[in-house]
Amino acid sequence: VTDAARQRALRLAGTLSGIAAGAWLGAAEAPTKLVTIGLAPVVVSLVMVIGVFLGRWSLPALLHGTAAVREEQRRLPHLVVWAVLAGALWSVANTLTVYAIRDIGLSIAFPLWNANSLLGIAWGALFFRELRGGGARAWGLVLGGAAAMLAGGTVLAVAGAQDSTPQDAVRGVAAALAAGAMWGTMYIPYRKAYVSGMSPLAFVTFFTIGEVVTMTTLATWLTGGVGPLLTALDQARPVLVFLLAGGLVWVVGDLFQQYAAKYVGISRGIPLSNTNQLWGLAWGTLVFGELAGGGASRGMVLAGSLAMAGGAALIALAGPGTAEQAEWRRAAGRESARYGLDEAWVQAQLTGQGAPPVRTRSALDWMIALGALAVLGWSVTQARAPELAVAVGPAALLIGASLALLVAAGGLLWRVTRGQ
Amino acid sequence: MPPERDWRRAALTDPQLWVPVLVLLGGLAVLVWVHG
Numbered sequence: 001v002t003d004a005a006r007q008r009a010l011r012l013a014g015t016l017s018g019i020a021a022g023a024w025l026g027a028a029e030a031p032t033k034l035v036t037i038g039l040a041p042v043v044v045s046l047v048m049v050i051g052v053f054l055g056r057w058s059l060p061a062l063l064h065g066t067a068a069v070r071e072e073q074r075r076l077p078h079l080v081v082w083a084v085l086a087g088a089l090w091s092v093a094n095t096l097t098v099y100a101i102r103d104i105g106l107s108i109a110f111p112l113w114n115a116n117s118l119l120g121i122a123w124g125a126l127f128f129r130e131l132r133g134g135g136a137r138a139w140g141l142v143l144g145g146a147a148a149m150l151a152g153g154t155v156l157a158v159a160g161a162q163d164s165t166p167q168d169a170v171r172g173v174a175a176a177l178a179a180g181a182m183w184g185t186m187y188i189p190y191r192k193a194y195v196s197g198m199s200p201l202a203f204v205t206f207f208t209i210g211e212v213v214t215m216t217t218l219a220t221w222l223t224g225g226v227g228p229l230l231t232a233l234d235q236a237r238p239v240l241v242f243l244l245a246g247g248l249v250w251v252v253g254d255l256f257q258q259y260a261a262k263y264v265g266i267s268r269g270i271p272l273s274n275t276n277q278l279w280g281l282a283w284g285t286l287v288f289g290e291l292a293g294g295g296a297s298r299g300m301v302l303a304g305s306l307a308m309a310g311g312a313a314l315i316a317l318a319g320p321g322t323a324e325q326a327e328w329r330r331a332a333g334r335e336s337a338r339y340g341l342d343e344a345w346v347q348a349q350l351t352g353q354g355a356p357p358v359r360t361r362s363a364l365d366w367m368i369a370l371g372a373l374a375v376l377g378w379s380v381t382q383a384r385a386p387e388l389a390v391a392v393g394p395a396a397l398l399i400g401a402s403l404a405l406l407v408a409a410g411g412l413l414w415r416v417t418r419g420q
Numbered sequence: 421m422p423p424e425r426d427w428r429r430a431a432l433t434d435p436q437l438w439v440p441v442l443v444l445l446g447g448l449a450v451l452v453w454v455h456g
Contacts, residue, residue, distance in 0.1 A: 178450040
């Protein structure tokens, strides 16, 4: 295989990963819609994050277990800090969105925080030399695509929102902007991990630790202490399984987002995975019968969806060329020099050609995986069937499409990089 | 092969650390404020 052919395959794998990330991050909303009892949003977030954590430590524990994670931590100790930081950023941003929606409504809040993709593009260019050397074509396609997606996403948010009157505009805008700044900045750690040669599964491990610790702290504070939080979790028992399932689906989406950040960079990876809004909307309208409004809102949904899909297509066409790849290698060289990493090793990791990670399964790995599965199994026994009409046909179609993307993106990643 | 340089010192002078840290602190401050 020639170098150019390999680069093309990596580009395709990264782009497909971004598209698959959108499908799975969007599908993660579906199980939470089955929760019809009133729960504090922060409790919903906490249980989903616990699901993400359990998802990481169930089956992947046997693929990339404690030995491989320890090995990466020994080799790249500094990246543990960044991964935990990214998890903390995600949790605080996610909590802020709850306040933004409360104070200004989804239709105003959404475009404010979804501008995170533009911030991500800026960080990518500034810190990791993304889009440099790509010329006007790459800049035009990526910025034009991201702008089209932002506009489409805004139209979708306006069409779907059932807003109450804004309560506190200043606070709501501040919360939404802060959430966007945090989500856009969260991708600095993502990209930093990959220009230093870390593997996505190891990064996600430390990320989920930062996420679960921050979210537990926030939930304890916001519900008024350990006692009230435990009471709230106990009340949530019949629906735990749906929220945990949402977390399990989310972690698949996030893993694809990691591969997209690795192989096409954050400037393309973030906007591509922001198509999750489209998938979330499809689940809401087709499966759960939301948006029963008139023709005007249907027209808006169609226009917004087309703008979003068109923007994503532009970005998919803007794959990094040879000159930009050279700039990426320079960014990786900076990391190697600063942190004393073996440059040849980093470059091999960056193109998915490194030595395969340690694949030993210790007793500890089996115990962790069985423990995670036991918690998930227990939540099933506690579940009560939701009283909600679900359109089975469209659900099967969306599940089928998501699985097809999983197989296509996952299969290509495996063939080209062995999952590195 | 472990990194040869002291990564803590390298990290402390890395702007790619301080940008996310400051954004996190700023976001936490906004959260405290909006929570009231």
